[in-house]
Amino acid sequence: MDKKSFKGYLYLLPSIIIMLAFTIYPLIRAIIMSFLGDYSIINHGYTSIGFENYKALFADPDFALSLRNTTIYVICVVPASIILSLIIAVLINSCTKTKAFFQTVYFLPYVTSVIAIGIVWRWMFNSNYGLINYFLGLFGIDPIPWLNRPEYAMPALIIFAIWKSMAFNILIFLAGLQTIPEDLYRAARIDSTPKLRVFTRITVPQLAPMIVYSSVIGMIGAFKVYNEVFSLFQGKAGPANKAMTIVYFIYDKFYNSYKYGVAAAGSVVLFIIILVMTQIQLRVTGEKKKK
Amino acid sequence: MSQKRKVGNVIATILKYAVLIFGAIFTILPFVWMISSSLKTPSELVQIPPSLFPETPQWVNYQEAWKAAPFARYFVNTLIVTLCTTCGVLVTTVLSAFAFSRLNFPGKKTVFSLFLATLMIPGEMLIITNYETIINLHWIDSYKAMIIPWISSAFYIYLLTRFFMQVPESLYLAAKVDKCSDFKYMIKIMVPMNKQAIFSIAILNIISSWNAFLWPLLVTNSQEMRVLSNGLVRFQTEAGSSTELIMAASCMLVMPIIIIYLFLRKYIIEGVTRSGLKG
Amino acid sequence: MDIRIENLTKTYGSLNAVDHMNLRINDGELVGLLGPSGCGKSTTLFMLSGLTTPTEGKIFFGDKDVTSIPPEDREIGLVFQNYALYPHMTVEDNITFPLINRGVKKAQAKEEAFEIAKVVKIEQYMNRKPSELSGGQQQRVAIARALVKKPQVLLLDEPLSNLDAKLRVATREEIRRIQQEVKITTIFVTHDQEEAMSISDRIAVMKEGVLQQYEVPQTMYLNPANEFVANFLGTPEINNIEVEVKDGVISAGDVVLRRGANLADGHYHAGIRPESFFVDENGISFEVNNLRMTGRDLLLFTNLGQSVVRVLVHSYMQVSEGDTIKASVREGHILVFDSSEKLIGRF
Numbered sequence: 001m002d003k004k005s006f007k008g009y010l011y012l013l014p015s016i017i018i019m020l021a022f023t024i025y026p027l028i029r030a031i032i033m034s035f036l037g038d039y040s041i042i043n044h045g046y047t048s049i050g051f052e053n054y055k056a057l058f059a060d061p062d063f064a065l066s067l068r069n070t071t072i073y074v075i076c077v078v079p080a081s082i083i084l085s086l087i088i089a090v091l092i093n094s095c096t097k098t099k100a101f102f103q104t105v106y107f108l109p110y111v112t113s114v115i116a117i118g119i120v121w122r123w124m125f126n127s128n129y130g131l132i133n134y135f136l137g138l139f140g141i142d143p144i145p146w147l148n149r150p151e152y153a154m155p156a157l158i159i160f161a162i163w164k165s166m167a168f169n170i171l172i173f174l175a176g177l178q179t180i181p182e183d184l185y186r187a188a189r190i191d192s193t194p195k196l197r198v199f200t201r202i203t204v205p206q207l208a209p210m211i212v213y214s215s216v217i218g219m220i221g222a223f224k225v226y227n228e229v230f231s232l233f234q235g236k237a238g239p240a241n242k243a244m245t246i247v248y249f250i251y252d253k254f255y256n257s258y259k260y261g262v263a264a265a266g267s268v269v270l271f272i273i274i275l276v277m278t279q280i281q282l283r284v285t286g287e288k289k290k291k
Numbered sequence: 292m293s294q295k296r297k298v299g300n301v302i303a304t305i306l307k308y309a310v311l312i313f314g315a316i317f318t319i320l321p322f323v324w325m326i327s328s329s330l331k332t333p334s335e336l337v338q339i340p341p342s343l344f345p346e347t348p349q350w351v352n353y354q355e356a357w358k359a360a361p362f363a364r365y366f367v368n369t370l371i372v373t374l375c376t377t378c379g380v381l382v383t384t385v386l387s388a389f390a391f392s393r394l395n396f397p398g399k400k401t402v403f404s405l406f407l408a409t410l411m412i413p414g415e416m417l418i419i420t421n422y423e424t425i426i427n428l429h430w431i432d433s434y435k436a437m438i439i440p441w442i443s444s445a446f447y448i449y450l451l452t453r454f455f456m457q458v459p460e461s462l463y464l465a466a467k468v469d470k471c472s473d474f475k476y477m478i479k480i481m482v483p484m485n486k487q488a489i490f491s492i493a494i495l496n497i498i499s500s501w502n503a504f505l506w507p508l509l510v511t512n513s514q515e516m517r518v519l520s521n522g523l524v525r526f527q528t529e530a531g532s533s534t535e536l537i538m539a540a541s542c543m544l545v546m547p548i549i550i551i552y553l554f555l556r557k558y559i560i561e562g563v564t565r566s567g568l569k570g
Numbered sequence: 571m572d573i574r575i576e577n578l579t580k581t582y583g584s585l586n587a588v589d590h591m592n593l594r595i596n597d598g599e600l601v602g603l604l605g606p607s608g609c610g611k612s613t614t615l616f617m618l619s620g621l622t623t624p625t626e627g628k629i630f631f632g633d634k635d636v637t638s639i640p641p642e643d644r645e646i647g648l649v650f651q652n653y654a655l656y657p658h659m660t661v662e663d664n665i666t667f668p669l670i671n672r673g674v675k676k677a678q679a680k681e682e683a684f685e686i687a688k689v690v691k692i693e694q695y696m697n698r699k700p701s702e703l704s705g706g707q708q709q710r711v712a713i714a715r716a717l718v719k720k721p722q723v724l725l726l727d728e729p730l731s732n733l734d735a736k737l738r739v740a741t742r743e744e745i746r747r748i749q750q751e752v753k754i755t756t757i758f759v760t761h762d763q764e765e766a767m768s769i770s771d772r773i774a775v776m777k778e779g780v781l782q783q784y785e786v787p788q789t790m791y792l793n794p795a796n797e798f799v800a801n802f803l804g805t806p807e808i809n810n811i812e813v814e815v816k817d818g819v820i821s822a823g824d825v826v827l828r829r830g831a832n833l834a835d836g837h838y839h840a841g842i843r844p845e846s847f848f849v850d851e852n853g854i855s856f857e858v859n860n861l862r863m864t865g866r867d868l869l870l871f872t873n874l875g876q877s878v879v880r881v882l883v884h885s886y887m888q889v890s891e892g893d894t895i896k897a898s899v900r901e902g903h904i905l906v907f908d909s910s911e912k913l914i915g916r917f
Contacts, residue, residue, distance in 0.1 A: 006396055011387060014382070014388040014442070015384075015386070015443040022417065022424070023449065026417040026424070027416065044375055084314075088314050104556055106314070107556070111552045112322075112545050113520055113545055114502065115524060116325075116544040120324060120541055124324060129337045139448070163317070227504055230504075230505075260419060268414055268416070270416060278411045291399065
């Protein structure tokens with residue numbers, strides 16, 4: 001039975017075909033395309049070969065804006081979501097009877113369509129009849145034109161994104177909390193450790209691998225944000241495209257402006273960013289494992 | 292002293308539940324608001340202060356939304372795409388995971404690493420070329436276009452391979468001794484032993500297919516082929532200010548998954564946790 | 571600090587994990603809570619620590635009723651079965667942790683930690699992580715962490731169960747030494763009777779939540795309160811024999827074991843320890859069915875009446891299978907139990 005045979009490939013065949021056709025080939029092609037100019041039918045050749053697309057990409061103010069917005073988005077959404085999720089997860093974990101109930105409720109956003117719920121958020125952000133402005137009004141705050149003014153577009157997007165991303169983080173942290181031995185908490189109790197110190201000195205360090213994992217997954221997700229923008233701003237990238245993100249930029253160049261080369265160059269940049277993130281994650285989790 | 296501590300504990304518990312309940316309300320508010328808005332009259336919608344529940348639920352909104360756009364058609368399309376994709380994913384995932392976990396073939400490690408490496412590629416990067424491919428294959432506006440590219444997932448293969456690896460090798464050897472073929476072993480032993488993991492993968496895939504948005508939007512043109520999420524966005528543009536109808540349509544997209552979730556949350560939560568803690 | 575347990579009871583549903591237990595532990599004593607798994611010994615320890623709340627009964631530390639005092643205010647040190655060291659902290663951080671919780675200054679805490687580390691002999695490992703230490707060393711770190719806050723009582727839950735056989739003997743001596751040095755009232759839980767007997771000042775044997783006997787080890791071994799205690803203590807196990815008493819003669823089947831016993835006529839359970847036999851020309855004849863060399867002793871398997879009986883003799887005695895030896899039972903070493911399994915006399 002140790003005899004190697006090619007039979008294994010028979011089992012892999014469907015997956016390999018799909019992967020070659022829809023993952024490997026497009027990856028290579030996107031990279032090649034990013035170095036080629038537009039195809040000219042007259043000359044039967046490409047108008048340019050080289051870094052022209054990348055030059056165009058980095059000269060494009062929309063791309064700079066999308067990088068800026070994505071960075072702001074990452075900086076605001078990821079830490080806020082992680083800190084809030086951590087607090088909620090620890091609180092849920094300390095419940096006994098209501099634990100399953102809270103877990104079910106808090107996970108709900110994860111399974112729902114971003115498109116549909118984005119439309120609901122759009123309605124809640126409505127300047128005149130929206131629920132959010134109504135609540136703010138109760139505290140004497142004037143109605144905010146969330147979706148119509150560029151300066152409020154990003155905050156609206158960030159609130160929606162935090163709401164959406166907490167579900168996954170809470171779940172991961174809850175799972176992580178289960179793996180912390182109960183005896184550590186008992187020992188801490190015998191040692192009369194204040195609750196806050198238990199949290200900072202035992203819970204957080206013990207959860208460190210999950211926190212790193214959630215951060216990286218959150219960052220990767222944040223760099224790829226698109227559906228949230230599309231649904232919240234009804235297919236636009238916010239008022240005057242001020243909530244432009246990297247992926248929105250790529251699709252816009254490719255689907256609306258037919259600038260395939262620039263879109264490909266943008267996607268290669270995205271790929272590199274995500275590759276770096278993944279490497280960081282592998283490095284960190286790998287080191288943990290060695291220990 | 293212990294009296295003081297007791298008071299402190301009570302306050303801490305109240306505070307804890309206050310935070311949890313506030314967070315829970317924040318979490319489900321959009322859902323509640325969606326349902327409540329979908330049952331309101333246009334004047335109730337713009338009423339200040341807003342009412343949490345409509346005076347008389349306007350079920351007619353659903354009828355109207357259903358009639359205003361071919362949602363029945365969208366619904367069927369979504370169902371077809373979701374079910375076909377999920378069946379495809381299950382078949383390719385089980386076959387591949389079995390090959391990686393039990394069969395011995397040249398280049399196995401390399402192929403497996405290659406599969407793993409594809410997990411790092413953002414799908415957003417591939418869409419440009421894949422769209423061209425679909426055009427070149429003349430698949431635009433067909434179920435094929437929405438299904439075929441998604442019937443294999445390196446991620447689920449990786450996940451299930453890990454589950455299959457946990458089945459003791461000795462079972463495989465015992466089956467070999469009993470003259471059980473590889474394929475039969477896979478169907479009779481591996482699949483039933485890991486049915487919970489396979490079920491979790493199926494549900495996770497159903498949810499992601501159901502909620503898929505961008506790809507179906509790109510590869511379909513005609514109204515007949517549209518799926519719910521695309522139909523909803525189109526309807527939102529067409530229906531303009533009929534918010535109650537838009538909310539009713541959103542409900543139609545969201546509710547089936549929420550119902551599945553409420554019934555099968557154990558599998559979903561476990562599936563996401565397992566795949567989340569893969570490191 | 572002496573400890574008094576009064577009517578201590580813990581019920582889980584309909585199960586009495588600990589059933590109306592009464593116990594008095596003198597200041598500075600080392601007491602072993604002994605019993606098979608599920609006998610309630612760990613529950614008792616956890617009630618002493620305050621981590622488990624009793625259903626009924628009271629616990630006194632000295633004159634103070636601590637029953638409703640939470641664990642953090644009981645001034646106890648607790649060593650967990652798996653040590654529960656904080657894996658991400660160094661040994662020093664682990665030991666100073668309880669002190670810093672109490673607002674001790676860092677420098678002061680380090681100094682005290684070093685003092686206690688010297689007592690348990692781990693001062694050279696202060697900068698290591700728990701995972702870089704052996705099981706025995708981790709155990710000592712856990713003890714140091716428990717002792718550093720100078721508790722009134724030290725509680726240990728199965729302190730040796732995670733160690734291999736050789737280390738277990740060395741570590742139990744260590745525990746005894748540390749306990750004597752610090753002079754702290756100590757209670758430890760174990761299911762190993764040898765462990766309990768070798769280091770305890772007193773042993774409390776429990777069965778199904780009920781305290782069976784509380785005694786000095788030697789007394790308990792020689793005078794077990796009942797058949798359960800007799801069976802639980804000693805290796806090889808005590809021989810259980812059905813005996814008949816008639817006119818003061820104790821016999822097993824046709825074999826007369828003792829004459830002139832002051833016992834009412836009837837059938838009884840009796841227990842004779844394997845080492846209670848001695849070779850005697852005028853004794854009972856035993857046919858050796860089987861034998862096992864254990865090193866210092868030779869364990870013979872023979873028959874007495876209907877029962878298989880184990881007899882321990884010196885290992886230099888020349889016997890082989892099928893031989894017949896003659897032996898008697900030492901005076902006072904036949905333990906006779908009544909129908910409720912209570913010891914009624916030694917003959």
